Amino acid sequence: MSAVVSSVVPSGEKLALRCTGLHRYLGQGEGRVHVLRGVSFEAQPGQVYAIVGPSGCGKSTLLYLLGLLDQPDAGEIAIDGQLMSNSEDSVRTAARGLHIGFVFQFHFLMLEFSALENVMMPMRKLGKLSPAAMAERAHGLLASVGLGEKTHRLGTQLSGGEQQRVAVARALANQPAIILADEPTGNLDVKNSAMVFDLLTRLAKENGQAVILVTHNPEIANRCDLVRPMRDGLFV
Amino acid sequence: MSPNLHIAFRFLTAKKRAMLMSLSCIILGVGLFIVTQAATTGFEGFFIRTILGTDGAMRIQDKLQATQGSMAAGGYNSGFEIEQKENLKYIEGIEEPGRLLAALSEFENVSGASAVLRGSVVIRSSFQNQSIQVFGIDLAAHVKVSDLGNQIVDGSLTSFRDSPSGAILGREMANRLHLNVDDSFQLEALGQVRRYRVSAIYETGVSDIDRLRLYLNMIEARSLLKEPIKATFLQINLANKDRAPEDAAHMQQVLGYSAEPWQQREKSWLSAFSALRITSGITVSVFTLIAGLAMFNTLAMIVLEKTKDIAILRSMGYERADITRIFLWQAGIVLVIGIVIGGAFGAGASYAISRVPLPHGGITGIFATKYFIVDLRYWHIVQAAITAIFTVMIASLVPARRAARLEPGDIVRGTAL
Ligand SMILES: Nc1ncnc2c1ncn2[C@@H]1O[C@H](COP(=O)(O)OP(=O)(O)O)[C@@H](O)[C@H]1O
Ligand SMILES: [Mg+2]
Numbered sequence: 001m002s003a004v005v006s007s008v009v010p011s012g013e014k015l016a017l018r019c020t021g022l023h024r025y026l027g028q029g030e031g032r033v034h035v036l037r038g039v040s041f042e043a044q045p046g047q048v049y050a051i052v053g054p055s056g057c058g059k060s061t062l063l064y065l066l067g068l069l070d071q072p073d074a075g076e077i078a079i080d081g082q083l084m085s086n087s088e089d090s091v092r093t094a095a096r097g098l099h100i101g102f103v104f105q106f107h108f109l110m111l112e113f114s115a116l117e118n119v120m121m122p123m124r125k126l127g128k129l130s131p132a133a134m135a136e137r138a139h140g141l142l143a144s145v146g147l148g149e150k151t152h153r154l155g156t157q158l159s160g161g162e163q164q165r166v167a168v169a170r171a172l173a174n175q176p177a178i179i180l181a182d183e184p185t186g187n188l189d190v191k192n193s194a195m196v197f198d199l200l201t202r203l204a205k206e207n208g209q210a211v212i213l214v215t216h217n218p219e220i221a222n223r224c225d226l227v228r229p230m231r232d233g234l235f236v
Numbered sequence: 237m238s239p240n241l242h243i244a245f246r247f248l249t250a251k252k253r254a255m256l257m258s259l260s261c262i263i264l265g266v267g268l269f270i271v272t273q274a275a276t277t278g279f280e281g282f283f284i285r286t287i288l289g290t291d292g293a294m295r296i297q298d299k300l301q302a303t304q305g306s307m308a309a310g311g312y313n314s315g316f317e318i319e320q321k322e323n324l325k326y327i328e329g330i331e332e333p334g335r336l337l338a339a340l341s342e343f344e345n346v347s348g349a350s351a352v353l354r355g356s357v358v359i360r361s362s363f364q365n366q367s368i369q370v371f372g373i374d375l376a377a378h379v380k381v382s383d384l385g386n387q388i389v390d391g392s393l394t395s396f397r398d399s400p401s402g403a404i405l406g407r408e409m410a411n412r413l414h415l416n417v418d419d420s421f422q423l424e425a426l427g428q429v430r431r432y433r434v435s436a437i438y439e440t441g442v443s444d445i446d447r448l449r450l451y452l453n454m455i456e457a458r459s460l461l462k463e464p465i466k467a468t469f470l471q472i473n474l475a476n477k478d479r480a481p482e483d484a485a486h487m488q489q490v491l492g493y494s495a496e497p498w499q500q501r502e503k504s505w506l507s508a509f510s511a512l513r514i515t516s517g518i519t520v521s522v523f524t525l526i527a528g529l530a531m532f533n534t535l536a537m538i539v540l541e542k543t544k545d546i547a548i549l550r551s552m553g554y555e556r557a558d559i560t561r562i563f564l565w566q567a568g569i570v571l572v573i574g575i576v577i578g579g580a581f582g583a584g585a586s587y588a589i590s591r592v593p594l595p596h597g598g599i600t601g602i603f604a605t606k607y608f609i610v611d612l613r614y615w616h617i618v619q620a621a622i623t624a625i626f627t628v629m630i631a632s633l634v635p636a637r638r639a640a641r642l643e644p645g646d647i648v649r650g651t652a653l
Contacts (some may be wrong), residue, residue, distance in 0.1 A: 026649070061649075069551055070645025088557060097553015104551075112246040112505060121554035124239040170552070207334045 014081060016210035017043040017066060018176050022075035024061055030113035034063045045177065045208040048201050050221040052214070058078040059214045060105055060182050062230075063131045066212065067102045080177060083199045097126055101171030105182035105214075108167035111155035115142055118155065121165040122173040141169035143201055146192065159186045168196050172203065177204075181213040185220060193217065194212070239373065240361030240558055243549070247538055255570055258530035262574025262580060262624050265523030269620040270582025270612065272520055275512035275589070277616070278609035283509065284477075286603040287502050289383025290440045291475050292350075294484055295501065296617055297469035298326035298494045322399020327493055333467040339491055340472065345483050347475045348380030351467035353457050357425040358452065361413040368409060368425065368448050373423060381473040384438060384451075391417035391436030400456050401433035406446035410437045423450075427458050441604025471511035505602065517619075524624050527574070531567055535635035539563070547647035556640040563636035567628050575621045582620065586610045 020054055024036040035058045042050055051059050064070040065077060068084055077085040079099050084092055096102075102124075109118050129137065142151050144205035145165040155163060164187050171179055179200065185193035197220050204211045215225070221227050226236050237245075248255060301324070330336060333351040339350045353372035358365055375397050379385045385393065389407060394404040405415060415421055420433045431450070439445055458464055472495075474480055479499030487495040499506065539546075546559055590610045598606035 001549075006644065042472070064645050064648060065552065068546075070643070093553055093555050096551060098553075102551045107548075110243075110246075110545045110548055110580065112250050121239065121549070124242075125553045125558070 013073050013095065014045070015078070016045045017041075017077070017079055017212075019066060019077045019085075021076055022062070022072045022077070024058075024065060024070070026061065027075050034140050035233050036072070037162055038066070039230075039233070039235060040075075041066075041228065041235070042064070043178065043210040043212055045210050047224075047225045048211040048213070050213055050224035050227045051230055052216070052217055052221050052227060057230045058233045059230055063102075063180050063182050063212070063214060066178075067100055068096050071106045088228055096123065097174065098124075099177045101176040101179045103167050103171045103179075103181035103184045105186070108163045109158070109170075110157035113161075114152050114154055115147060115169075116151040118148060118166055119173055120169045126174050128174075129185050138169070138173065141172055145153065145169045146195055149201065158196065161189070161192060164188060164194065165196060168199070175207060175209075177209060179213075181211070183214050183216065185215065185217060193220065239560045241565050244569060247351075247545075247562070248566045248569055249259060249543060250261070251534060251538055254534040255566075256437050256635045258527050258534060258628070259574050261523045261527030261530055262571060262628065263578040265520060265525075265527055266575055266578025266617075266620040266624050267581035267585060267622065268520040269517060269521065270579065270616050271589070271610075272516035273513060273616040273619065274582075274586040274610040274612040276381070276509065278590075278611035279603075280506070280509040280513065281611050282605060282609045283505060284498075284502075286441060287498060287505075288477060289387070289447055290442055291501065292381045292471040293474040293480050294342075294472040294487075294495055294497050295469050296472065296491070296493050296495045297330065298328055299331060300488065300492050300494055301325055301327055303344045308586070325498055330467040330470060330493065332465070333470065336470060336491060336493065340470070340487070343483065343487065345474050345476055345479055346472055348377065348473040350374060350377035350381045350471045351454070352378070352469055353454065353461060353463055354468040355425060355461040355463070356461070357407070357423045357450075359413065360422040360424060360429075364412070366409070366413065368450050368455055370425070370460065371451050372454045372461070373451055374454045374593075378451075378471070381471045381618065383440075387438040387440050388436050389439045391434065393436060394501075396435035396451070397453070399433065399435060400453060400572075401430075402453065403432045404438055404451040405434055406449055407437055407439035408432065408443060408446040408460045409450065412447070423460065426462055428460070430460060441600050441602075443601050470475040478488055482523055484643045516632060521627075523535055523624055524627045527624065528627040531570065531628050532631040532635060535563055535566060535632055536638075537634050538566070538628065542557065543642060543647045544638075546642055547644040549619045550644040559640040559642075560636045563639050564629065564632055567622050567632035571625055571628050578620065578624070579617050582617070585611060586612045611634065 020040045022036050022039040025032055026035050027033050039062055051062070053059055065072050068077070068079070072085055073120065075085065076083060079095055084095055097142055110121070113121070116135065116138050119141055120134050123134040123137065139148070139151055142148055145168055147162060147165055147169070149159050150158065159165065164184065168181065171181065181200070185196055188196060200211045200213070201223070215221055231236065330351065337349050337351060340346050350373060355370050357368060357370050359368050369433050375393060396404055410416070412420065415434050417437060420431055422429050422431050452460065474483060477498070481499055484495035484497040486494070549559065591606045592608055593606055594608060600602065
């Protein structure tokens with residue numbers, strides 16, 4: 001392993017996320033592929049994890065399972081101590097809104113909406129803040145990803161990298177305990193990817209959020225608290 | 237604005253052109269529905285006003301009599317008898333009109349009652365002869381049970397009342413016989429010929445009446461038809477016309493005479509009107525149906541285009557029900573716009589056609605009018621709106637639920653749909 005645990009987590013602290021023995025098959029009939037072959041993983045609050053590995057090894061598939069967007073064929077997922085892997089759709093949906101912020105690998109934004117509206121979208125569903133407070137928080141998040149000047153641009157008027165940064169801001173909107181990001185810096189130049197990564201690490205430390213990101217960038221992977229290399233559907 | 241409505245609005249504005257088809261069909265469907273219903277209701281209402289103004293809300297005629305055990309007694313019956321059901325028969329005519337009129341005044345809904353003596357006669361003018369019907373009336377009573385007072389187009393009712401030989405003729409009858417006010421003519425009945433004078437001419441618009449009905453003062457009619465006591469029927473006016481069937485049933489029981497409400501008497505015309513109203517409503521609802529199909533189409537298209545957005549929304553906690561609502565809202569927005577514009581269009585068009593003169597100088601026959609008659613009611617708009625909402629919402633439910641069923645995992649992997 002190239003990177004090892006760098007900070008000590010007090011033992012006995014509650015896990016943000018835990019999964020054990022995850023299996024996932026994709027495709028049908030002849031094309032059925034055993035994509036995940038028994039993945040186990042734990043994430044502690046305030047830690048930043050990197051999942052690395054060759055393309056097609058199952059990183060995105062794992063992230064969708066952890067984000068409760070998909071269901072495993074075998075294995076368990078617990079979020080905030082609660083078993084979620086096979087709960088009802090409504091329970092998993094509520095957990096997504098409350099505990100999880102997700103940054104997709106592709107197609108980041110709802111393009112008919114402005115950057116600000118995109119970031120406010122999860123807050124409006126959760127409905128905890130007043131509209132003014134939501135807008136203020138969204139402005140703040142956009143500023144922290146370097147888009148304070150472009151809050152009213154529509155998704156269509158933003159570059160791929162800018163969309164990606166808005167998506168990161170949106171994943172942080174509801175202050176989720178877990179942030180899952182599928183190659184969040186993939187489209188970004190050095191300066192912006194450093195900014196996004198610094199933001200994620202800072203939040204993890206300040207708010208005790210668990211950040212799990214997939215990355216191909218070795219520099220970024222090296223700065224994470226823990227790196228999990230993956231190959232053919234298993235952590236190696 | 238709720239987030240779902242807000243999202244629905246944006247999805248919709250991105251697909252304005254596709255929505256236009258559905259919107260314009262809703263506008264047409266709602267508008268034309270209102271116009272056809274307002275027109276058929278207008279003409280129906282006018283027809284009802286006409287028949288209430290001529291033959292009144294109710295007619296009492298024929299004495300009801302329970303038949304005795306055997307039919308052998310038939311020999312000494314003087315009246316015309318018709319066998320009815322098992323144990324009831326009708327004896328034509330009113331034997332004691334005075335007693336019945338007094339009894340009728342006890343009914344609170346009765347606002348007027350007039351005894352009428354009817355008989356067939358031949359009218360002779362210098363121009364031609366014709367078989368017609370004489371109606372002997374007490375003018376003061378009869379204007380309370382009909383609209384005769386307003387149907388006079390020439391001459392005057394006062395001169396009719398004050399002259400024993402006065403007669404009121406229908407417009408068509410007078411035209412055919414080339415008779416004008418103050419002209420004289422003869423009536424031939426039961427072997428006698430008497431001379432009368434035209435006091436007034438009326439027009440109801442109902443050609444069967446205007447062609448055949450001639451009014452005489454009751455005293456003169458009794459003498460001409462040699463009928464000193466009996467009346468052919470009593471014509472009755474009611475304060476509340478809609479209660480006629482209940483009152484008729486009640487009167488039949490209390491008075492022992494058959495009472496026929498206008499709804500029963502004009503049943504065939506009334507059902508023709510309602511059939512017309514319903515078929516025209518169904519016909520124009522085709523537009524609403526097309527609106528539903530177009531909405532189905534557009535929403536299905538939006539679902540296909542927005543699967544990624546659906547996955548994003550679901551990933552941040554939007555429930556299946558939210559997705560359903562987002563798509564139903566889109567249909568709802570189009571419906572609201574369509575119903576408002578369609579309602580205004582329908583109301584405007586109804587008003588406009590009521591100003592347009594009918595071709596060939598108007599309609600006569602079952603009523604007379606020179607203009608299109610519309611009667612726009614609040615519930616026409618409500619009915620049109622309900623039809624549109626029902627059709628479009630049902631059509632939208634399918635794509636909306638399909639969108640809600642999409643699994644976010646399938647979408648992001650690209651294996652959904
Ligand atoms: N619908 C599918 N049917 C069959 N195989 C699939 C399907 N979707 C993804 N896969 C396979 O699953 C594997 C893992 O994919 P993914 O998790 O996207 O990889 P990564 O994110 O690590 O590049 C790949 O080999 C891919 O070919
Ligand atoms: Mg991937």
